[in-house]
Amino acid sequence: MHLPDPRDDGPVDPCPDFPEQFARTRRFSLGAVRAPSVSADGRRVVFLRTRTGSDPVSLLRLWQDGTERTLADPGELPAAPEPADPLRERTRELALGITAFAADADCTIAAFTLGGALWAVRTEDAVPFRVPVPGPVFDPRPSPDGSRIAYVSEGALHVVGVDGTGARTLAAPEGPCVGYGSSDHISAESMGRLRGHWWAHGGDAVLAVRVDESDVQLRWYADPFRPERAPRSAPYPAAGTANPRVTLHVLGLDGERVRIDLPGGDFEYLPAAGWDAHGPFAAAQTRDQRTLRTLAVDPTTGHVRTVSERTDAHWVELISGTPCRTASGALVEPYDDEGCDTRRLAVDGRAVTPPGLQLIAVHGTQGDAVLFGGAEEPTEEHVYRYTPERGCERLSEEPGVHTAAVGGDTFVLDSAGTHGSCVTLHRGDGLLGELATLTEEPVPQPRPRLLVLGERRLRCALFLPGGREPRAGTRLPVLLSPYGGPGMQLVRKGSGWQDAVAQWFAEQGFAVLVVDGRGTPGRGLAWEKAISGDQLGPALEDQVDAVRAAAAELPYLDLSRVGIRGWSFGGTLAAAAVLRRPDVFHVAVAGAAPSDQRHYDSHWKERFLGHPDEHPAHYARSSLLDDAPGLRRPLLLVHGTADDNVAFTHTLKLSAALLAAGRPHTVLPLPGETHLVRDPVTQRQLLRYERNFLLSALRPTGSQS
Template sequence: MTSPGMPGTPGTAARSFPAEAVAAFPRQFARTRRFSLGTVRHVTLSPDGERALFLRTRSGTDTSSGLWIRDTDGERPLADPATLEPGSPAGPPTPEEAARRERDRDLSTGITGYATDDAMELAVFVLDGRLWAVRTGQGEPFGLPAAGPVTDPRPSPDGRLIAYVTGGALHVMAADGTGDRCLARPGTDEEGTVTYGLTDHVSAESMGRARGYWWAPDGSALLVARVDNTHVRRRFLGDPADPGRPPRVQHYPEAGTANADVSLHLLRLDGTATEVDWDREAFEYVVAAGWDAHGPLTTVESRDQRTLLTLGVDAGNGATRVLARQRDELWVELLPGAYCRTASGALVLPHESGDKRGLRVGEQVVTPPELQVSQVLGTDGDTVLFAAGEDPLETHVWSWSPDKGNVAVSDGPGLHSAVQRGGTVVLDSVTPDGPRVTVIREGVDSGSIASLAEEPLIRPQPELLTLGERRLRSALFLPSWYERGDPDASPLPVLVAPYGGPGMRLVVRARIWPSLVAQWFAEHGYAVLITDGRGTPGRGASWEKAIWGDQFTAVLEDQVDALHAAAEAVPWLDLSRVGIKGWSFGGALATAAVLRRPDVFHAAVAGAPAIDPRLYDTHWKERFLGHPDRYPEHYDRCTLSNEAHLLRRPLLLVHGTADDNVAFAHTLRMSAALLAAGREHSVLPLPGQSHIVSDPVTAERLLLTQLLFLDKALRS
């Protein structure tokens, strides 16, 4: 039942972490931003594969990210915010930039994104709303004039021009900063409602499409998204701790309400424009878009998410033709990075067969049946790089080409990703020992890019288990000081700590931050159990889609079954003292657990819980529950405030007051329902915090507050 070779598994020598290390961990966890600072991010390779650009902070506690280059001379900074704006405190990001960072879950400051021309000779980026550029082979970064605060600048493929967005308008200038002109501007009555060149909320949050425009290969035109939020519901995100500060307006399409009207336009530098023509009423979601040597293309999806079309676009008149069609009776699962073409024009698409998600290139299914494909990482000529795994506990990198077929790029346990160009692969791995970035040149290991992240004061020691009839993948964390099998040792209270929802796995052979937090709770005398049940990715379509129409019943059943199966295998678990904690979907699952199964779960910490599915966005919730007008019973079944009267156990609700993903209203409505039902509970608001808790003091104290609450509920 236990996977061999992992730290802390039976047969290996357990060790006790020093008490001072355990005590200092919350502060380290907070000031390193979950150990994300100092890691290597957003790698780009030159056409010959000899040079790599990337983002990284200077240490594991430095929050300001800079642009770096690795070449034959080693690593060196290309652009350092500290030298570009010496002595000047970082200003607040523009609303568009703040939204991009939130969607990207980026906890750093400084240079948090960049783009290059095709030759990777020119890189452009934004710092405090200003536009900067740097020649990667020579010179210092230089500022460029812009019409206003800049979002998402991108050079043309030949490096002669730079496009950027400001105030919802798309501008183009020469790479030396001259000749700035506006290609598309919202009307005066559309300010803030219509934008060109930006994405909309659900595309960025729920589909993974972060971009809103794409250059033609010859730099003569752009494919541009126009987003009209006129009919989208507005939210006002204020800070209750600062009532004098004006609220920020957010266009947020709640389930069952109007989406943004997204259209695509071909904007040419000669001033002419053409709208791309497809049935936008039937296919209102723009999932992906691009422009390659074979012309523009886009992938669009129906509102019910059961039909997906990949369309070729005529660059002259905007007419479209169907290149591929996918259909599913529940929903078409989107494959990140797919819906693109190789150099020879072959479409790269997912291929669903039974319970396997493979990869199709052109007319050929190229992946073996044992692989579950999770992402297309890119194309290099006719080579396709993709992420896949046979085991849901690991993700590996593979490449496929017509002459070599499938070639495994990564090995060893972990979660692996990569970029490839010009015979070079940069392999980005999260292993059981932490992050590692390896450079592979022509199939030979040629060094690494250093991670400057701090080494955690404690190391996770999971026992990886396969539990019950459904072979549930679980990880059990025990105190490093606990004498297993000692007849005199007291049984341990249990803390169940799942996410449990779509799009995320926590039970993996890798040192991810939730495993560090789990070990920290374990060091305080808990047996921490994490289980990936039905609805989580990596185990096929039927596993993922078992939650259709009901996001809690099967998921909660898996958590209960895993807990009982673990207790049968590990006799030192005390099932009379079981707590559960989670965040986002995990927070909603924790709430459901104490409401529906108080016989099993005796206390819960629910962070940013999605209590009312009608308050969440269209694309995400309608994927799993359908449209609320057609399936109101699905939404009623998953609205946990309807069950407030069932609460019999201690419940702590935690929520950031500025959360723009799961609105603070979810927790307020749950608390109001509990008050109306006369049910005692606790609420911890986090002033000014969004869905990701970024303030280091708040993040540190939040860990300690959860521990104190659970200790009082389960140990008193």
């Protein structure tokens, strides 16, 4: 087995500035409009954006009546070093400064934190002021009328007047393992519920979660790069182990407290909750994830009424923005129509979207209208509006990926397509204006060629040097660069940072092939559920089928030199490629790869593989450790030592299994990095290290054996 020398500088990079640009722009995220919040009357939009595409500090901005201005600039405000914020990791936040905020219903006041202190700003005068409360403050949220702010500090839920008066504690922590008002790890990471408290529509109470993690196993995280620092512990419910006990409470500003009668027993999860004009609501899910109940809550008694129950033989998929209700109280939720293999939008118990239009997310309601994201073709996502009078109509026009934020009769349309990105404001059917997008354009520009390959019509993107087919007789090494698992698509008509990285690798002389296989979203119910019980096998088979089908059509693809790189599940897929299919793959770079699925979190892994005590074979076939003796190809394992999502232990265990089997491999630890690599130096040097490793293994001297 040829093992590349990591010290090899490799050939000259034809695009040497790209790694620096990639790091400087934080993966081309700086300068983008983020988290737009639209006022109930549709006149104001509050949002986050940095000054330029390379400025890392995020400002709070306002659009009103056709003009933009800054509401709060962190550089002009005194702030201590920012304390640890668990949501920064869950939301994959890369910017600094003001990275999150919340506004009242009319967007007249916004609250945020800096250095753990509570700050607010009124949109009418744009003069930020500090609200004097003890910190560190987490997740501050103004009441609907803007008179008060609810926030979390050290496990307690507090309320204070915007002017700093009337401070009170609504719920205090009950020991070190029981707190109020914040999401737990799996709700934030695997269910998408980032919040833990919601104001009553009238502003006289708060709906809050109580999280009891007493029975959840602890993980200890030490930083070997800084041995003088004490290890820290954090609860982590791995597959098959105890979950946190999550309950829901109505906390009145008058001191009254009502516990909500959530279903007990197997209903261990609370994927969604909220409070609208019709009262509080919640969604409860069983541990096996095959049943999801939507509940209407009586805030005075705590009694609940089941308004909907969804079941599935495999798992009930959670859809962002659901459940919610229209102005008339009609329930908005997904409807999985197996007869036409379509996840449809249902309003008041009736499917209102046509077969073939896959529901991706619900963006919000406008009266009795519903704005939602849908896909008729997996490579695109459009914004649609359903109204009882007109049915469904598509609001986005250009091919690409479009999302929306809604307020009153106004919506913000965020569009990424083949002609670039833009953010526009619309009222009814008219265009109001545009929010400036200041992101840098990557050099080189991504030039993907979209393909449909194989009997399963796999959606693929091919990136070639210069974006052009090579001269006749040229043979290019192939580099697959997938994610390939549930929850993420990479092959889309809207350039993301992954496309920019793929094009840079193509400029190094690779034909880069990106494949969305079974289990990825946007292609129907059967496609998603095809990985039930085996998350890895079908995904790997689709990568193999795609590269072979591509080579059958494109004679310049050299199947004697095939590499693969990936991160997270894509890293598992990359490692599995060389471990299980060395006949196809000749080198792999596996970043932050789960190697033993039993060590990943309960909600995510049990969704696809079931409980490990009941289905141990599912976990074995989806894990890597038993495959270690079969390694015959070069394998680079990369992992952040402070990763609290896919713990560093995954790479250590795989490395130990490879060592025990006598199989040479390379391990690159990233000191202090989490699942999201943040350090700019590490970001750019990691790209170069991967490039050199892959080029060394796929040197044009013929196939390895």
